[in-house]
Amino acid sequence: MAMISNEFAQVPEGTTITEDAARFIETVRYEDIPAEAILVGRRCMIDAAGLYVAGSEEHSVHILIDDARETGGRGDARLLGGGGLKVPVAMAARILGTAGHAHDWDDTQVSVDPAHVYGLLTHPTIPPLTAALCVGQMLGGVDGRALMLAFQTGVEVESKISEWMLPQHYLSGKHSSGTVGTFGAFAAAASLLGLKGEALRAGFGIAASLAAGIRCNFGTMTKPLHVGRASENGVTAALLAQRGFSADPTALDGPWGFMAVTAGGFSPEKLAQGFGRTWSIINPGVSIKPYPCGILTHPTMDLMLRLVTEADVKPEEIDTITIHAGTNILKPIRYPIAANHLQAKFSLPAEVSMIALRRQAGKVEFSDDFVAGDAMQDMQRRVRTEFDPAIEAMGFDKVRSRIAIRRHDGSVVEGWADERYRGGPDNPMTDAEVEEKLRSCCAGVLDRAAQDQLIAFVWAITESADATQLAALLP
Secondary structure, three states: OOEEEOOOOEEEOOOOHHHHHHHHHHHOOHHHOOHHHHHHHHHHHHHHHHHHHHHOOOHHHHHHHHHHHHHOOOOOEEOOOOOOOEEOHHHHHHHHHHHHHOOOOOOEEOOOOOOOOOOOOOOOOHHHHHHHHHHHHHHOOOOHHHHHHHHHHHHHHHHHHHHHEOOHHHHOOEOHHHHHHHHHHHHHHHHHHOOOHHHHHHHHHHHHHHOOOEHHHOOOOHHHHHHHHHHHHHHHHHHHHHOOOOOOOOOOOOOOOHHHHHHOOEOHHHHHHOOOOOOOHHHHHEEOOOOOOOHHHHHHHHHHHHHHHHOOOOHHHEEEEEEEEOHHHHOOOOOOOOOOHHHHOOOHHHHHHHHHHHOOOOOOOOOHHHHHOHHHHHHHOOEEEEEOHHHHHOOOOOOOEEEEEEEOOOOEEEEEOOOOOOOOOOOOOOHHHHHHHHHHHHOOOOOHHHHHHHHHHHHOHHHOOOHHHHHHHOO
8 A cells, every 4th residue: 555644643544444433323223332342332222321420529529510400401301410401412521421431440442452551541431422422312202222322333433443543643742532532422422313424534534633632631630631622522512413514435444535644544453343243342352440530540549459458468567569560550650649539549659648548549548638638648659650761671462560568667668560551341340340340430419229220220221212311320
């Protein structure tokens, strides 16, 4: 294949990524989805439902709710936390999507390509599920199979684009959950709206220009807004395309297309995977997060939990904690001392300090009051991170780290993190653990009976005559 280049990217001539994605949306049926993908999809939806509930408590989401109330508009879809108020569909998606990512606890796409820094792909569920729920409410009467089809279509399109793009996309500072998530939301919305032909292809072009998110906003309210905007922008792109709004019909391809401009290109050899030939939700799979922070830190947190539990290390015994890791962890996890719960999601000292103090790290620990408390501030100052050349040389296909805990008496407790990430396909959470995670997210918001109803609804969602009733079970 000949190479066409702009000054900053080289891409093969004559690719048909946009056309292939559009044709997939046009032709895929519920019956084409593997049974395993449906099962994993239900697990992802249970996880997401809990995260929507947990996010409804966040101050950032309350700001967006207030803005939506004041803006008003057509009553298309239920406003999360709005007491039954309905707002325009794209606005509803903005708030619901932001809530779903507010705790940085939503699932993560897995890659087996060593060129991809592990964990730096996308959070696949929230944008397409949010778009499907909101557009489904606008349309009314969308059954469970149609909703599941839209969701799975969005996850597949989003995940394949994320996998095929070069790692430069994330490494140069884009937040892929905000950028690529837009395509997942668009694909889900387009599926329910029945977009075809020129309108569907133009929608990809609109989505490509709306896709955004930069990593400098990690640790602030704007980071989860990236996912809220991905949900909103995907819906907006579909609605504008439905009205005949024009855009480049090959916007994922070419020297000035999305992949070239935002990632420097893509891996041509991967294009043979196609959309829906293998389903990314099961192969390589998704990781459901045990902790509400970036997965790059989770093996280290699990290691810390194992060390303090097995050696019964008390907080007052700890002199120093030294974390050895490579740049795949140390660069994006950037706060040496976290002052609030948003910074704590990107702070190894904060996360291992939670484990040292409480032997857990959940919604309560990731709160401003806890993070800013004297115990957390003191413990964080006992933690240091060190770049480890030996770990760096092992590559980025796994998340590798080791910890040494030095007690005041001079004794040292140390160990290596398990490379089988807990929650990932090689070491998945059980269905019961996924349900328990939902309950921990809902604590203080929904009572036990409401939690039971939410869980039961999602497990049976493909049999529902109106699957969007899921939204009515949220706060």
